[in-house]
Structure formats: structure tokens, C-alpha cells
Amino acid sequence: MPLMRIPYTAPLPPPTIIPPSARTTSGAVSALTDFLDHEFGQRRAALTRSAGHSQPQYQSQSPSRQNDDDGVKKTLLLTGAGISVASGLADYRGVNGTYTLNKTYRPIYYHEFVKSHEARKRYWARSFLGWTNLERARPNRAHEAVGRLGELGRVGRVVTQNVDSFHPIAHPSLPTIELHGYLRSLVCLSCRTEYPRSTFQQQLAQLNPAWSDFLQEMLRTGALDTENPDERRRKGYRTNPDGDVDIPDAPYSTFRYPACPTCLASPPLAPDGTKLDAEIDDDGAWRRGSGILKPAVIMFGESISAAVKTAAEEAVDEAGRVLVIGSSLATYSAWRLVKRAKERGLPIGILNMGGVRGEEGFFEGVAPENTGVAAVRCSEVAEKVLPVVVGAIEELEGLKRGSGSGGGGVAASGTL
Numbered sequence: 001m002p003l004m005r006i007p008y009t010a011p012l013p014p015p016t017i018i019p020p021s022a023r024t025t026s027g028a029v030s031a032l033t034d035f036l037d038h039e040f041g042q043r044r045a046a047l048t049r050s051a052g053h054s055q056p057q058y059q060s061q062s063p064s065r066q067n068d069d070d071g072v073k074k075t076l077l078l079t080g081a082g083i084s085v086a087s088g089l090a091d092y093r094g095v096n097g098t099y100t101l102n103k104t105y106r107p108i109y110y111h112e113f114v115k116s117h118e119a120r121k122r123y124w125a126r127s128f129l130g131w132t133n134l135e136r137a138r139p140n141r142a143h144e145a146v147g148r149l150g151e152l153g154r155v156g157r158v159v160t161q162n163v164d165s166f167h168p169i170a171h172p173s174l175p176t177i178e179l180h181g182y183l184r185s186l187v188c189l190s191c192r193t194e195y196p197r198s199t200f201q202q203q204l205a206q207l208n209p210a211w212s213d214f215l216q217e218m219l220r221t222g223a224l225d226t227e228n229p230d231e232r233r234r235k236g237y238r239t240n241p242d243g244d245v246d247i248p249d250a251p252y253s254t255f256r257y258p259a260c261p262t263c264l265a266s267p268p269l270a271p272d273g274t275k276l277d278a279e280i281d282d283d284g285a286w287r288r289g290s291g292i293l294k295p296a297v298i299m300f301g302e303s304i305s306a307a308v309k310t311a312a313e314e315a316v317d318e319a320g321r322v323l324v325i326g327s328s329l330a331t332y333s334a335w336r337l338v339k340r341a342k343e344r345g346l347p348i349g350i351l352n353m354g355g356v357r358g359e360e361g362f363f364e365g366v367a368p369e370n371t372g373v374a375a376v377r378c379s380e381v382a383e384k385v386l387p388v389v390v391g392a393i394e395e396l397e398g399l400k401r402g403s404g405s406g407g408g409g410v411a412a413s414g415t416l
């Protein structure tokens, strides 16, 4: 069955924090450190018992997995929009799991983009104005912390729902599977050739001088520096209530976009052998036929390619545990990966502000004495806590190296 990207917009209940000590930021750091450094977390739990506390015997959620992830099966991270908020990109859902940014916002669906020239004009006009913000945005401390967790051997792979390319930019040597594609490229619907978005932006500017002038004006006033509609209006950005750009002299229907150069040079063939020509106007803008360029992202209503779907599933199957960061798992494609991990008995962690779709099911059967090794659920800002978690694990590494294998756990336990 093809895996389709569909938004899930029902309100989500607030999370139950696991363990309860993770309600504070320092408690969340400690629990996340235990989750990501579970060998140490287990030793600490044992030390707590032997120190005379009347806690029940510690039990891993799935004891049979304790050995096979030793040094081999690392944590798989599954990240969403929440990890990119600090880079200046709007969270799709906002901190309380609701659509706060723009209540009437409705993303374009794949079938609309493929079928309708008008829908594509509108999409590319808005994308033309929005691209500068994304191109100027950079990975933040959370992405850097993820890269460091890879270097420290705690994280083996990243699956991201984000299309902003921040993971591959921040940590090129830690593999990233981009579940929903990437905005840095375009792909031709006819021949599947990919092109860089930055070049396409220049072509859009040449084909749409009035829009280009408007964009330059908005960049000059700083109206595009914020995602806040009120602030944008104050800086001269004219928008109607649903956030659409309102430019009287340059309506969407006049917007033009280029056709695929490969299809123009060598028209693709239909199944019956006839040539599928791409027609362009005098300036090179697409008019009809083949060679329609689409952003290389999986749009809503579009199926994820079989290769990406399989790669993401294999990443779950090869992982020792799964930690979700900055995602409400609103899309089924992401949610089912965590469900798959749960079914395979992997410990699950979630670091996300606000509720997560169906999360109570991921934490069934977690023992009350769990410190974070078997499960963690906290509602904290990723770029705030992840660098601190990295620091804690680096400290453990230093102490482990300094004191040999015997007393390392005891020495380290005193520092947290």
C-alpha cells in the first residue's frame, strides 16, 4: 500500500510526563541522558537500589533487548518542525499542538499542483516570496547537538519530516533520511530530473519582474524577517486575513514559472511512443504539456517513494531505541514509524512541546521506577535541553575514560 502524506488536525491532549521528575528542565535533561546513555542509566538505577532506597527491583521494559543494543544498536532520532523553530521557521502546530499561526492555512495538495496551472502559479508566487527566509535560515543548537550525539556514538541515524535541509547541513556525516523530501531542489514530474531551488528562484525573478520588485521592497523593510502577520503588516507587508499576499498590480494569475530544460531539449515519450512536448512562451515560461517542475518535497496527498519508505522502516528495525524530537507525529507516515518501533519492543522517547498523536499507546507498560532508560516523555524546548544533554554525556565520557571500567559508574553517578 502506498504511504500517503495526510495532515492530522484534531486537537491533542496534553502529555503525561515520564518519568514524573522530567517535569522540570533539569529532570528532563537527566531523563534524556539516561535514555540516550542507557548503559549508564541502568548502572545509576542499580546504584540507587544498593544505596538502600526502598525502590522495587529495576526492570527494563524489554529485558531481552538489553544486550543486543550494547554498542551496536544506537538511538534513531525522528525529528519534526519543532526542532527548526529556533532557526526562525514557523512550527506547523505551535507550542500547544494547535494551529496558532494561521487558522485558515491549508496546504496545497499534490493532485491540485499536478492538475492545475492556476494552483501552481499561486504556489510558486507564495514560494517565491517565502524562499528568501528559508535560504537565510541556518541550523540551530539542537541540530548541532544531534550531530554531536552522532559523534559520541549515541545516535546512529536521523529520520526527519522537515524539508529545510538543516540536518544534512548541520551533520553531513550522520546519515539523515528526509521522509518528506527537501525544498532545496525541484523535481520534474515528467523526467524526474532534479534542479537546485536557488537557480530556480533567479529564473522566477526574471519571469516576474513586478513580484521581484515587491520582494526586494519587502526585504528592504524587513517585513519578511518575521512570521508574525501583525508585525509583517506593521512593516508594510500587505496581506489579507488568511495570510495571502495582496498585490493589486501582480495577481497570481500573471505569475510565470519555467519548464524543465531536460524535457524541452528532449521531450519524454508516452507509453505509446508519441513525444510529449513541453510548450513555453517567448520568455521560456511553462505554457502546457510536459516538464512541470515541482518542489522535491512530498506534498500532502502525495505518496512517499517506496525507496524512502523502506529506508525509514529499516532505520527503525536497525535501531536500539527511538527518540522523537519536535514532532506531534501529525502525519501518518511519521506516526507509523514510532508504532513500528513500539511493536518491535524498542524503548520510545518523546521530546516535544505539547501533545503527540496517540502517545499514550507508546508508553504502555512502562515501569514506575523507570528513570528514563525504558521511556522518556518531556515537554521542553529542544535547542535548550539537547546541548545540556550533550554536555552531560561528554562529561560521562571523560569520567569513564579517566577512571577505567571498574569505578566509572560510581564516579559518574555522583556528578548528576
Ligand SMILES: [Zn+2]
Pocket: 188, 189, 190, 191, 192, 193, 260, 261, 262, 263, 264, 291, 292
Ligand atoms: Zn523534465
